[in-house]
Structure formats: structure tokens, C-alpha cells
Amino acid sequence: MKILITGAGGQIGTDLLPILVGRGDDVAVFDLAPRPEGCPAEVEWVRGDITYAEEINTLTARFRPHRIMHLAAILSAAGEGIPHRAYRINMDGTRNVLEAARLFGVEQVFFTSTIAAFGPGLTSPVGDDVPLRPTTMYGITKVAGELLGEYYEANFGIDFRGVRFPGLINAGIPGGGTSDYALFMYVDGMRSGGYESFCRPDAVIPFMYMPDAIRAMLELMDAPKADLGRSIYNIAAISPTADEIADAVRARIPGVDLTFAPDPARQAILDSWPDVLDDSNARNDWGWNHEFDLEAMSDDLMPKVKALIDAQGENAPAHA
Ligand SMILES: NC(=O)c1ccc[n+]([C@@H]2O[C@H](COP(=O)([O-])OP(=O)(O)OC[C@H]3O[C@@H](n4cnc5c(N)ncnc54)[C@H](O)[C@@H]3O)[C@@H](O)[C@H]2O)c1
Structure with missing residues (x-):
């Protein structure tokens, strides 16, 4: 499987890349950061800025991935310090990825959302379909990303799926x-x-331990579409x-x-x-279960x- 990953130079990508390579996927990375030490030799690493559509388009057109895993983002605490840059990267970046997928026939886009999509005042355990009223720029952009992906699925036939991660530890x-x-x-x-x-x-x-988080990504990515009752799933540990x-x-x-x-x-x-999250949809639809x-x-x-x-x-x- 050819997989293009944006933002794989970070906390998740560092642990994810060797696992994808190990299971035989053909992987290209698009990241602002240089290729890190220890990145598997099989991975093609392309430096670029996700806010520039032509840069992600060029790589997508050449590499022709079956799937894009879209990780590039500015996270919550960092985003509050640079809210306008966070808006550009998280909003324009996600639109650029979805557009690249539409233009170049990518079958699936995997989105990494977050508990920051939720706002205050919700009753625990918090399910998938509660009002999403985040108070951070990060959360606002992630809610918009979820909705935009569902728009691309409904209107352009892209298989859009993803998880709302808890805080990840590795x-x-x-x-x-x-x-x-x-x-x-x-x-x-x-x-x-x-x-x-x-x-x-x-x-x-x-919270969730990273090996569980990565397994969740792989299991949802590979789940038969017919089993999925929704695009974005809470997952809990x-x-x-x-x-x-x-x-x-x-x-x-x-x-x-x-x-x-x-x-x-x-x-x-x-x-x-x-x-506390209610992740019963993930458990019922694609058998999610945390180990750690x-x-x-x-x-x-x-x-x-x-x-x-x-x-x-x-x-x-x-x-x-
Ligand atoms: N780590 C967590 O606890 C957590 C929790 C919930 C959701 N997530 C989501 O998972 C994804 C990955 O998280 P992470 O912890 O690995 O993030 P990270 O901050 O460690 O890594 C993000 C990567 O994105 C790259 N990037 C930033 N701006 C870019 C740009 N303009 N163009 C190209 N690349 C750019 C960075 O260079 C970095 O390699 C993010 O979308 C994040 O919102 C993470």
C-alpha cells in the first residue's frame, strides 16, 4: 500500500513510520522538518509546507498514494501562542490535503482529531455526537477539519476516516x-x-499509550468501509x-x-x-480495545x- 504521511516528523510519526515500513507499506513523508535521525531508509522524505497547495500537490501527483495520513498540525498549547499560524496550518493544510486527494484520485484520507475538539461543560463519559464547542484555536481547526473531510466524502467520494485521540504518551x-x-x-x-x-x-x-494509538490508526485505516457507521471516532484508554x-x-x-x-x-x-470519553462506537464498529x-x-x-x-x-x- 502506498501511503503519504504529512507531519510524520513529530511524536506520532516517529513511532508510526517503522511500523508501516515493517508491514510492507511504501511510505513517503511530507514535513516542514528535515529527515530525522533514525528514520527508516525505505521512507522517502520530502520537505515542504502544507499551507502551500502546490507543494503537497506536486508530491501527491508524483507519488500517487492510495492513502494519505494527515498528521501535520500545530497542537494545543503551541497553537495558543501562534493562533494565526495554527489556523493556516491546521485549516488550509487540511483543505490542501483533501484537495490533493480529490485531484489525484487518493482513495482514503486519515485524519487525526483530538479531545480538544470538545469544549467545557459536557457530561462524562463524553460520546461522539455531543455539541462541539472548543475554546482553543487548535480545537476549532480540528472540528472544522472533521467537517470538511465529511464534506469531501459526501461530495467527492473520498473515504475519510479518523480518530479523536486522547493525550498521547510515548x-x-x-x-x-x-x-x-x-x-x-x-x-x-x-x-x-x-x-x-x-x-x-x-x-x-x-490519555493513551502510543502503541495503542498506532494500533488504533492501523485498525481503523484497514477496517472494511461497510463496518463503519461514522467517519470520526472517539477512542479511549x-x-x-x-x-x-x-x-x-x-x-x-x-x-x-x-x-x-x-x-x-x-x-x-x-x-x-x-x-472520560465514551468510545463505544469504535468498540462496536471496528473492534477497538486498548491494551495498556x-x-x-x-x-x-x-x-x-x-x-x-x-x-x-x-x-x-x-x-x-
Ligand atoms: N500527540 C498527541 O497527544 C495528539 C493528541 C491528539 C491528536 N494529535 C494529532 O496527531 C497529529 C500528530 O501529532 P504529533 O503529536 O505527532 O504532532 P507534532 O507536533 O509532534 O508533529 C507535527 C509535525 O507536523 C509538522 N508540521 C508542522 N507544520 C507544518 C507545515 N506547515 N507543513 C508541513 N509539516 C508541518 C512538524 O514539523 C511536525 O513534524 C496532529 O494532527 C495532532 O493534532 C496528537
């Missing part, structure tokens, strides 16, 4: 999400002996409080100093997101974080 470099505190407890806890989270100890949002994450880290790093100093802006974003709970994730993550710190030394991820 041994990687977070891309400016408001959920980054969780990973930094593990990374800075191990590297510096402590971390001060920018949220309250009782802050709670849905765990909803620990920040303090419960801290306890999981404390149990694995004796003496680690994990404290909390809530930043009003970022805490307000966390408060506007759901605590907080304990299993922590056990699996610790050695990987250690390897990351050993490999990157001073360049390991800094505080978000």
Missing part, C-alpha cells in the same frame, strides 16, 4: 500539547530527579488524575520530587476537555525513557 518529544505534563513526569523525573507539573494534582483528561500519574512515577523512581504549580492558561484548557492501563504503560515506558535520555543526553525533551 518516549518521544512532545509537540506542544497541553497533555505534555504526563510525559515530563517520567522524563524529567528520571533525568533531573523531579518535575513541576503545570496543572493541578486532580487534573484529569483521557485511561483517565488518570495527574496525581495518579505522579504516583505511578514515584513507585518506579524512588525519591523523585513531583510537584504541582498550575499555570492558569494551560489548566483552563485542561478543564475545558472531557474527563496506567501500570502496564508505566512498566513499558520506563526503560524506553531511560534509553531516550541515554541517547540524547542534554538534548532530551525539556520542560514544555
